[in-house]
Amino acid sequence: MEITENGVVKTDKASVLNNWKTDFKNVYTSNVANDKEIHRDYDPSSNINSHESEILNEGISIIDVKQAVMSLTKNKAYGTDGHPAEVLCSDTCIEFLHRLCTQTVLCVLSNRRNAT
Numbered sequence: 621m622e623i624t625e626n627g628v629v630k631t632d633k634a635s636v637l638n639n640w641k642t643d644f645k646n647v648y649t650s651n652v653a654n655d656k657e658i659h660r661d662y663d664p665s666s667n668i669n670s671h672e673s674e675i676l677n678e679g680i681s682i683i684d685v686k687q688a689v690m691s692l693t694k695n696k697a698y699g700t701d702g703h704p705a706e707v708l709c710s711d712t713c714i715e716f717l718h719r720l721c722t723q724t725v726l727c728v729l730s731n732r733r734n735a736t
Contacts (some may be wrong), residue, residue, distance in 0.1 A: 623702065643701050648724060682718045689714055
């Protein structure tokens with residue numbers, strides 16, 4: 621189910637999924653000219669110890685995603701799409717978000733390896 625900007629309730633699965641696909645695509649589409657502009661303030665010599673580095677380099681688990689989703693404030697929409705946090709709480713959505721996070725991270729790492 622989805623409520624459009626003009627208040628129309630859509631229940632057509634294909635339409636709702638297509639809107640979600642478009643929304644997520646827009647979130648991950650960048651208008652930045654290049655990767656250097658994104659990371660211009662990044663300092664690779666920052667003070668991160670080896671234990672912190674190991675934690676930061678671990679993969680994103682489905683448990684991480686579930687904990688993040690469950691920690692969202694209920695009855696609040698976090699984005700411009702107006703979807704409340706409860707929409708993300710289903711197992712199907714959590715699995716989708718996990719796959720999305722994992723694939724996004726892998727794409728970024730792959731693109732960085734190919735650029736060097």
